[in-house]
Amino acid sequence: MRLSTRFAVCFAVxxxxxxxxxxxxxxxxxSEDLYAERDRQLTARLHALxxxxxxxxARTDPGMTPGVxxxxxxxxxxxxxxxxxxxxxxxxxxxxxxxxxxxxxxxxADGPADLVRDGRRWRFVQADLGPGGRARLWLFEPAAHVNAxxxxxxxxxxxxxxxxxxxxxxxGLALGRLAVRPVAVxxxxxxxxxxxxxxxxxxxxxSRAVEVDELAGLVNELLDxxxxxxxxxxxxxxxxxxxxxxxxxxxxTPLTSMGANLSLLDHPGLDPAERAEVVADLNAEHARILRLxxxxxxxxxxxxxxxATFVEVDLAExxxxxxxxxxxxxxxxTISASVPxxxxxxxxxxxxxxxxxxxxxxxxxxGAGDQGRALITVELSAQGDDAVLSVRDAGxxxxxxxxxxxxxxxxxxxxxxxxxxxxxLVRQQVTLHGGGVVVAEQDAGTxxxxxxxxxxxxxxxxxPGSWLGRRYGSAPxxxxxxxxxxxx
Numbered sequence: 001m002r003l004s005t006r007f008a009v010c011f012a013v014x015x016x017x018x019x020x021x022x023x024x025x026x027x028x029x030x031s032e033d034l035y036a037e038r039d040r041q042l043t044a045r046l047h048a049l050x051x052x053x054x055x056x057x058a059r060t061d062p063g064m065t066p067g068v069x070x071x072x073x074x075x076x077x078x079x080x081x082x083x084x085x086x087x088x089x090x091x092x093x094x095x096x097x098x099x100x101x102x103x104x105x106x107x108x109a110d111g112p113a114d115l116v117r118d119g120r121r122w123r124f125v126q127a128d129l130g131p132g133g134r135a136r137l138w139l140f141e142p143a144a145h146v147n148a149x150x151x152x153x154x155x156x157x158x159x160x161x162x163x164x165x166x167x168x169x170x171x172g173l174a175l176g177r178l179a180v181r182p183v184a185v186x187x188x189x190x191x192x193x194x195x196x197x198x199x200x201x202x203x204x205x206x207s208r209a210v211e212v213d214e215l216a217g218l219v220n221e222l223l224d225x226x227x228x229x230x231x232x233x234x235x236x237x238x239x240x241x242x243x244x245x246x247x248x249x250x251x252x253t254p255l256t257s258m259g260a261n262l263s264l265l266d267h268p269g270l271d272p273a274e275r276a277e278v279v280a281d282l283n284a285e286h287a288r289i290l291r292l293x294x295x296x297x298x299x300x301x302x303x304x305x306x307x308a309t310f311v312e313v314d315l316a317e318x319x320x321x322x323x324x325x326x327x328x329x330x331x332x333x334t335i336s337a338s339v340p341x342x343x344x345x346x347x348x349x350x351x352x353x354x355x356x357x358x359x360x361x362x363x364x365x366x367g368a369g370d371q372g373r374a375l376i377t378v379e380l381s382a383q384g385d386d387a388v389l390s391v392r393d394a395g396x397x398x399x400x401x402x403x404x405x406x407x408x409x410x411x412x413x414x415x416x417x418x419x420x421x422x423x424x425l426v427r428q429q430v431t432l433h434g435g436g437v438v439v440a441e442q443d444a445g446t447x448x449x450x451x452x453x454x455x456x457x458x459x460x461x462x463x464p465g466s467w468l469g470r471r472y473g474s475a476p477x478x479x480x481x482x483x484x485x486x487x488x
Contacts, residue, residue, distance in 0.1 A: 011172025012165055019164035023157030031150050038123060038146050043376075046125045046139045049085065057089045057135035078102040081143035090134045105138050120144070182207035186216055193223070254285040261285075310433075312455045315352060315387050316343040319380050322356040330364035333374040343380060343387050346453040351429040352452075358422040359391040359448055367393025367445060387454050390440075392447040403439035426450070 084098020086105065101117035107126065115122045121143035129135035189203050202223060203216035261278045270278070316339050323337045331398060343350070360376065368374040377392040398406060407427040426448075430437045435452035 003483070006176070008169055008172035008176050011168040011175065013168075015171070016161045016165040017166030018158070020161045023160055027150070027153050027157055030153055034146050034149055038141065038414065039125075042112055042123065042125045042139055042141060046127055047237065049137060049139065050127055050129065053087050053135070053137045054129045056095075057129050064363070082145045083139070086138040086140070088138075089129075089134045098431070099196050100140055107136060107164065114143070115140075182209040182212040186212055188220065199217045244248070254289050258282055258285045310348060311408050312346055313349045313352065314342050315345045315389075315452070316340050316380060318349060318352050318358055319378065322353060322360060323378055326360040326364060330361070330374070332372055333364040333376055335360070335376045335378060337378040337380075339378070339380045340382070343382055345387050345433070345452050345454050347433045347452070351432065355426050355429050355450060356389070359389075359424050359450070362448075363391050363393035363395070363446070367395030369394060382454060383451075385454055386435075386451045389452070390447060390452040392445060394445040395445050397440055397442070397444060406439065407437070423448075 008215070025320065039383075043273055044139040084096065084100040086097075086100055086103075101115060101122050105126070106113070106115065106126070109124070109126055112123055112125050115124055121139050123143055123146075124138055124140045126136060126138045129137055185207065186203060193201050194377075202220045205213040205216045205220070207213055207216070211224060261282050264278050265275065320337065320339050323335055323339075326333065327335055360378070363376045364374050367376060375394045377390075379388075379390045379392075381388055407423045427437050430452065433452050435450060437448065437450045440447040440449045
């Protein structure tokens with residue numbers, strides 16, 4: 001059933017019901033008023049007839065014959081209306097005028113009372129005339145007279161109820177259509193969104209009906225979540241394909257090398273020194289494969305990160321912890337750090353740790369000098385609405401032409417022990433956290449600056465050129481020699 005039809009049905013039932021209940025209440029009040037008014041008029045007429053009847057009973061007026069008195073009495077008693085009067089005088093014939101019930105009549109009634117004769121109900125009042133009850137006067141009126149007026153009122157109430165039913169149906173349809181108009185508009189907009197060409201359309205929230213606008217806002221939020229889920233699903237599929245393609249391509253070379261080395265191990269003439277060299281190569285290739293798989297997995301997880309899960313974390317604590325761990329991991333590196341007591345940002349602690357770890361590992365491996373020592377400087381500070389992390393080393397540096405391409409996946413120089421994905425991971429996580437990363441100008445060595453919005457600041461629009469968006473065509477050939485340094 002349509003909502004407007006429900007409105008019409010509700011109005012068609014409720015309006016007549018209210019009218020009927022109100023009519024019954026009014027009918028009861030008016031019936032009580034009619035009965036009270038009848039008794040009052042009967043009493044007033046009785047008081048008006050009493051002097052005339054007293055004169056007749058006392059015979060003080062010689063010209064008042066029974067015929068003349070009967071005419072006057074009937075005219076005064078009924079006034080042209082229903083009912084009649086009965087006068088009883090001791091020693092004479094009773095005098096009756098008008099419509100009267102069958103006698104005998106009760107005496108001594110206090111005020112108006114009812115009398116039933118031959119199936120008819122009468123209302124009467126009576127009064128004693130003269131001393132000792134020598135004469136008595138009764139005034140009657142049939143109850144049917146007031147009942148007829150009451151039935152007429154009841155018919156009018158029923159007629160009003162029927163009219164109210166029709167008015168209720170019409171008003172229900174009109175008001176129902178008016179009331180559900182915002183819902184009907186919302187329904188049409190929702191049906192239009194289902195079209196493939198309008199999936200980005202959203203429901204209007206300007207109907208000025210609070211409930212409808214709140215519902216439209218909720219639906220829009222659900223649609224946004226659906227679109228985000230669809231986008232994440234698409235990204236997941238693309239990530240899976242890219243992961244499979246990249247893993248297959250990158251693993252082919254070390255696996256081929258490991259196969260050749262394993263074949264050499266079966267050679268009967270292989271001396272122990274050569275065998276040890278082959279085993280060392282196998283261990284190195286195995287470590288390279290593990291690093292590659294770890295990096296690819298991190299990239300795949302990062303592409304599916306949901307910003308709704310970000311919380312406030314202390315970047316200063318993350319940097320300090322990462323510096324201590326790097327000192328133990330790379331004992332040949334001397335690291336000096338300038339970190340404030342606290343610097344809150346919104347993000348994911350694991351992703352921020354990936355940024356700092358890869359920058360420090362990159363500087364420790366590629367920033368080593370001729371004597372194998374690496375001097376690294378780490379600075380973290382707040383600049384306006386940004387938290388700025390700078391990592392400097394005293395290595396050979398990166399040529400200006402390669403300061404952007406170093407962030408591409410699998411970009412590494414000849415002889416690099418890394419996977420070519422370290423700085424790719426850094427840019428990915430920085431972008432997901434609403435920041436930016438650049439290779440800064442420096443006379444010697446390399447300095448990489450990372451800017452992240454501090455907690456409460458507005459994140460910048462993410463860089464659309466993530467590693468996944470550039471998975472085909474923009475990265476250099478795998479294994480191509482490139483001057484400069486890269487993350488492990």
